[in-house]
Amino acid sequence: MEIEVESGKLAKALAIVSRIAVNGKAILPILNNVLIRVDARKVSLTTTNLDMAVVDFLPVSESKDGVVTVPARLLAEFVGNLPKGAPVKIIADGTKVVTESGKYTSTLNGTVADDFPELPEIDEVKMVRFKMGVDEFKTGMNQVMMACSNDMTRPALTGVYFNTDDGTLYIAATDGYRLAERRFIEKVESEVKAIVPASSLSEVMRSLSDEEEEIEILFDEAQVRFRFGEIEITSKLIDGSFPDYRQLIPKTNEAEIVLEKGELLRVTKLAALFAREVGGSIVLEAKTATKTFSVASVANEFGENTSEIETTIPKDERMTLNSRFLIDALNAVDEEKVVLGFSGKLNPIVVKNEKSNNYTHIIMPLKS
Numbered sequence: 050m051e052i053e054v055e056s057g058k059l060a061k062a063l064a065i066v067s068r069i070a071v072n073g074k075a076i077l078p079i080l081n082n083v084l085i086r087v088d089a090r091k092v093s094l095t096t097t098n099l100d101m102a103v104v105d106f107l108p109v110s111e112s113k114d115g116v117v118t119v120p121a122r123l124l125a126e127f128v129g130n131l132p133k134g135a136p137v138k139i140i141a142d143g144t145k146v147v148t149e150s151g152k153y154t155s156t157l158n159g160t161v162a163d164d165f166p167e168l169p170e171i172d173e174v175k176m177v178r179f180k181m182g183v184d185e186f187k188t189g190m191n192q193v194m195m196a197c198s199n200d201m202t203r204p205a206l207t208g209v210y211f212n213t214d215d216g217t218l219y220i221a222a223t224d225g226y227r228l229a230e231r232r233f234i235e236k237v238e239s240e241v242k243a244i245v246p247a248s249s250l251s252e253v254m255r256s257l258s259d260e261e262e263e264i265e266i267l268f269d270e271a272q273v274r275f276r277f278g279e280i281e282i283t284s285k286l287i288d289g290s291f292p293d294y295r296q297l298i299p300k301t302n303e304a305e306i307v308l309e310k311g312e313l314l315r316v317t318k319l320a321a322l323f324a325r326e327v328g329g330s331i332v333l334e335a336k337t338a339t340k341t342f343s344v345a346s347v348a349n350e351f352g353e354n355t356s357e358i359e360t361t362i363p364k365d366e367r368m369t370l371n372s373r374f375l376i377d378a379l380n381a382v383d384e385e386k387v388v389l390g391f392s393g394k395l396n397p398i399v400v401k402n403e404k405s406n407n408y409t410h411i412i413m414p415l416k417s
Contacts, residue, residue, distance in 0.1 A: 050087050050115020050141040054107060056131045056150060062094050062105040063125035065256050065280065069103055070096040070121035077166070082118035083125075084165045085139065089114070095168070096121055101249050102168050103256070106279040110136070117141040119159040124148065127155050171274060171283065176267040177239040179218060183261045183277065189220055189231040190250055192381040192408055197247040198224035205289030208244040211268070212291075213237060221294055222247075225413075227374050228294055228397075229381065232407040241268050244291055249273075249284035256280055298411055299399055302390030304364035306335055306342055307403055310387045313344070314379045316356035320346040321372035323354040329373050330415055333398075335366040335391070366391040368398060369415040375400070378410040 063083070071080040077099075084095040092107040127148060128137060137150040144159045190209070198206035203225075210221045211233075218234040218241070253275045257264070265276040274283045320331045323346035332345045340362055345355040347369075368391065378400040379387060390399030397411040 050085065050117055051111070051113040051138065052085070052087055052092055052107070052109045053111040053136055053138045054092075054109045056128060056135045056137045057133050058108065059137050060125070060129045060131070060133075062107050062279075063121070063128055066094045066096040066103045066105050067121040067125040068255070069098050069101055069252060071098055079118060079160055079164045080166075081120055081122070082160060082165070083121035084116065084118045084162055085141070086116040086162070087112045087114050088116075095165075097166055097168065099166060100246070101252065101282065101284040103252070104168075104281045104283075106281075108279070115141055116162040117144065117146055117159045118162055118165050119146045119157045124157060168283065169272060171267070171269055171272060173267060176269050176274075177241045178268075179234055179237065179239070179266045180263060181234050181266075183257055183264050185233075186264050187254065187257065188383065189233050190254055192231050192383075192410075193220050193222045193229040194247055194250060195377045195381070196222040196224055196227050196229040196410075200224070204287050205244055205291050208246045208287045209250055210242075210244050210291040210294075211266075211273075212242045213240045214295075221291075223292065223294060223297075226371070227378070227410065227412045228297055229378070229410045230294070230298070230408070242291075243268050243273060244287035244289060245273050246284060246287055249282065253282050256282065297397070298409060299390065299392050299396065302392050302399060304335065304362075304366055304391045306360060306362060306366075306389045306391070307386055308342060308358060308360055308389065310379055310382055310385055312358055313342075313387060314376065316344045316358065317372060317375050317379065319356055320344045320354050321376065322346075323349070323352055324372050326351060329371050330369055331372045331375070333366070333368045333370060333389075335362045335364070337362045337365050364391070366394070368394045370398065370412055371415060374412045378412060381410060382408065 086093050094105045131150045135150045140147045146157045146159045148155045218237045220233045221230040261277045267274040326349045327347045330347045334343045341357040343357045384402040386403040400410040
């Protein structure tokens with residue numbers, strides 16, 4: 050096997066695929082390796098951790114067919130330190146892999162490709178397929194992924210739920226204390242209900258470059274594949290049932306208060322500074338008498354803080370929330386004004402855009 054490629058392109062591809070290569074003592078040591086395959090001038094770099102696989106198809110100037118595996122991170126670090134723009138040759142003779150660029154040469158001890166795990170087959174003809182712009186994909190993921198749970202005892206909550214309803218694809222996530230939903234793609238013909246691991250989505254987000262314009266998402270019963278540019282990332286789906294989350298979103302609110310997002314974010318962060326010693330608890334209070342909306346920290350040994358915003362108040366309301374959850378929700382809103390929906394201090398607060406209805410975030414109150 051032999052390939053010749055520009056060092057920058059090789060370094061970029063190796064940096065992407067090497068991230069999921071297991072680093073250290075793996076049950077299968079070959080999971081530390083990248084599989085380099087050349088077949089009819091088509092070159093692919095592949096890594097897997099058995100739950101997810103990344104393939105990067107590499108444009109090369111010269112090649113000879115063959116296949117070998119080498120330590121992924123060592124090769125990535127070596128190539129990453131070579132002069133940019135220089136041609137790099139990788140030549141495999143058996144399991145000895147020589148990488149050379151000008152006066153720089155290394156020899157890595159590889160392994161035969163027969164031991165590399167076979168990637169699961171996907172019937173792309175039968176898969177459910179969606180396409181969308183990369184910017185819209187990134188926006189949606191950033192708006193919901195913060196609500197994923199880290200509790201591995203509830204695996205269904207550790208991913209993002211892709212689901213169709215009435216011809217629209219939605220994504221949603223919840224950790225039991227907050228829930229975020231984004232209208233993802235409208236006017237879709239296919240139907241899907243699938244939970245994608247947050248870790249896999251994080252890898253997709255890290256791998257997307259500014260040059261990419263479109264991403265393709267393909268689902269079968271057990272897997273999802275993300276395809277963009279020369280990269281394919283395939284992941285197992287989470288086997289579990291996602292909660293019927295739409296029942297948790299209030300259909301109507303007793304009071305809706307419109308606020309400038311930037312100002313509300315500022316006063317929430319100020320209150321959060323004083324709320325560190327009380328688990329981040331802050332108190333939101335709307336007063337019709339003074340036409341003010343206030344955000345206050347709970348008094349503790351370090352002091353307290355209260356800030357007020359003048360606005361239209363339709364009804365007196367008071368609620369205790371986790372400050373970090375509210376800050377996350379406000380950062381996800383993509384308009385200048387935000388709407389807070391209240392339905393009593395024991396019911397969740399709804400955070401949404403003032404004009405568009407493509408994003409909804411609810412936060413459960415804390416006991417006050």
